Amino acid sequence: MPEVTIRRVQLNDVDRVTEIEAICFPITEAATRQSFEDRITVFPEYFLVAEVEGLVIGFINGCVTNSSVIYDELFYSTEHHIPDGKNVAIFGLDVIPGYRRIGIAARLMKHFIQLAKHTGRKSVILTCKEQLVHYYKSFGYVNNGVSKSTHGGAEWFDMTLVL
Template sequence: MTTNIHIPGLAGANAFTRPLNKEDVDICVNVEQAFTEAERCSKEKFCYRLNACPELCLGLFIENEDGTPATMIGHVIAIRSPYTRVTDGSMEMPENWRSLPDDEPVYVNEELIGNHKYGDTVAIHSVAISPDFQGKRVGRSLVKAYTDYLESGCFGASRAVLIAHDYLVNFYESVGFKNRGQSKSTFAGGVWFDMV
């Protein structure tokens, strides 16, 4: 299901969103280049997340004038979690995920690893915009489209959460998230803020 989206900063380009699937792994890896290497999602994690909960992952595409397939310029990648904040465990994936039943939670040292099929929190792990499209209010449009997408669906979630660098806190507050203070997450060695 695609949804057209108007983004003033794209000078009339035809943009749309659609849920992602496991065939989109390679284009997700390409968009993820927007992050520092330590913060990038690996191809294997994309395989895991797009298999575990593709319905929570949304891509932003623009139509190409030459008739070639649309280009993904941004994405939101998320999983389900039973927690009210993003945890380091949720940022991981079970080592043997390909051989596990999809509804079997995995714990390591009493911490849930990866997706929990029945979690009522959408834990957003990546909001990425290709570098060529940054600074054009594309990220704002994508996050708004994603929250609208969550609100319009039957996802059984009571909240969406993410972690943000300090310089992005104001951005996420401007699109409806609330800052809950410094996160306990140490993902990629960074200092993060919990946004709900």
Template sequence: MEEILIRNATINDIENIMDIEHESFYETVHEDRSVFLNRISIFPDGFLVLEVEGNVCGYISSEIWNYSQEIREDMFDLNHSISKVHTTTGSELYISSIGILKKYRTKGYGKLLFSELSRKIIEKYNISSMILIVSVEWTAAKKIYMNNGFEEKYLIYGFFDDETNSNAIVMRKYL
């Protein structure tokens, strides 16, 4: 049986995180190294890595926002600064990014990371809803979210700067 460990990310994980980011997303959708470093330093509880047999093969990052019924497209800008929106007194958990190396996909690791982050943050903070965006083309990720009670709330046309300028679906779950 594989040895699996989920833990808080550290600055020392940045090379692995960037490798996962580059393998998981289209080139023009990658977020910058500095963005991940800020996420790790500002909200370490909300940034987890998954190790299999001692190898970092996945990550998930998040922020806590003040809840707003209104959904604005600029809330989800790639490479935004966590320091401008994150507050531990907020009530909505924003899943900002999740990635798994290709050779580890379809084994349930994304679901495992997502579940562990959700459990950990909901236990420690006053969270009453969760929000995220997903490309209309990322069917596996969308399935994980829908199976976890997320509902489609808003469509952002041409959000992703990929080969098809794919639309983003904003999904939200109330706890």
């Protein structure tokens, strides 16, 4: 496996992060450059990137909320970020195709979970498509069933990891 560094995002990563998001998600689901810029500005502590030889090859990002599930407005406005909230919501876990299936996404997730624990959060929440439910269960997440979120017109499942 290549030498991978996990670090906090920086504003100058915004173009690369946007590019990776466009590779990893359909246009109806992908966050925009402006959305990433806002997230990096408002909650950079919950935005980690993975890089190899100085090139960002993946990331995980989210905000803090008191909600026990992700609702669509969280994706679109940083106004829903509650700095002293009890839960961390994950918006996306992205790794470019050439670096998949070698443990980078898992490392990002484990770092994110440790960060949530270290900052005193009660749980980590996310939504995923049905084919990824098993993957997230491997980290200890529980499937809470079909989500009310209709982000991007897709069917999502609510997942919760109690810390």
